[in-house]
Amino acid sequence: MKLDTIITGGTLVTAAGKTRADLGIRGERIAAVGRNLASGNRGAERIIDAKGRYVIPAGVDVHVHLDLPFMGSKSADDYNTGTKAAARGGITTVIDFAIPYGKETMNRAVDNWFKKAEGIACVDYSFHGTITDYRRHLREMPSLIERGIPTAKEFMIYANMGWQSDDGAIFSTLEEFKRLGAMLMVHAESCGVLDLLMARYDNPKDKRKYGVRLHNMTRPHFIEAEAIQRAITWCEVTGGKLFIVHMSTECGADLVKEAQERGVKVLAETCPQYLVLDDAVFDRKDGHLFASQPQIKTKADQRRLWRGLRENTVSNVSTDTCTCTLKHKSIWKGDYCKIPMGLPGLETMMPLVYTHGVLKRQLTPEQFVQKCCTDPAKVMGLYPTKGSLDVGTDADIAIIHPTKKTKVDWRKMETNADWSPYQGWALAGFAETTLCRGTVIVEDYKFTGQNGYGQFVPRKNPGNL
């Protein structure tokens, strides 16, 4: 069989183990895995030397916000810069949330998000629905599933944006999704006490005194834990599938673990910012830059979340990328309620998890691949097309150097962010080479792909790990 590209001499790392083998690609798929693929005359047009490198399935980020309108502006990374950043970070599939505005239907929101991506995305993409009005939106879920979108999110906060779902909404959605085979994703923060705490400090004196630290002070750990507990209750009694997005707390991870041990179908992701940053960032002069919802927690939470990844309580790592520029963040002017929330993340997720996970012996290389590439594909219904190195699957591959570190510098990155939460950090695990469906899109750490190469990937059967 003729091969188009052969990756030789590398160590293949999958969730299942490491092997020294070559990898042959024909068209968009992996066509052969074995020794000495380049020795016979296979007529390959391209040989990629991966000696001394790890060859892994490219990353799958199931939680991004690109080109998202919010707080009077929009996120600074669109489908072009965001997916270029993804490629450099070794990620070739992103899943974004199509959010209905005003009285829009979920299908209309998905149409809108297709328009944002088509013609400019550089890696593959998919969407989640967003349910902001379950009485109208639930009816649309069968048609979303038909479009290859078997997941949708509800927010337990954001009444002010008109997005909030109450217990009845979450209960009804889980009941209906069970029937349909869909999975409900939930932003779990408890609004009642959160709103009360925010009102308590809603005066100029406290805002001046505490500044951005009010962001933490109004969101104690129980804000997330109580909401996770409640969502788990509705999941348990309905038998539906639940996915907690951006879980940030130790107590949240404990609740998820206990529920999983009872057989409740609940999964939870976490994000790099909760694994490698802690609330000391809010004492910095530029602490407002680090504001996100939920907010960055403590070192104890970090340790619990790493353990959660090792013991599979935490299903995967996602970025929750929502890029704000310095100018955008500066509109807060001392009032933490006005900070545009969110962090850039696509370019640094895999390097952060590799460097702080694998090189600090918190994860094995196999676990790193499992939690950034394979399990996210599994839980979102993309596996084995994505997240695998098996013959017949998409040739989505990242080649990384196991130890070589480079310093993070936003000036040299593809993201539109004009700062980085990790500026100056020395990280290994950036993609030296990235392939998306057989095409090289990063070479020698630089993006070399094409605008519009990325395709929509339909999904089915989510929620299985």
Ligand SMILES: [Zn+2]
């Ligand atoms: Zn998000």
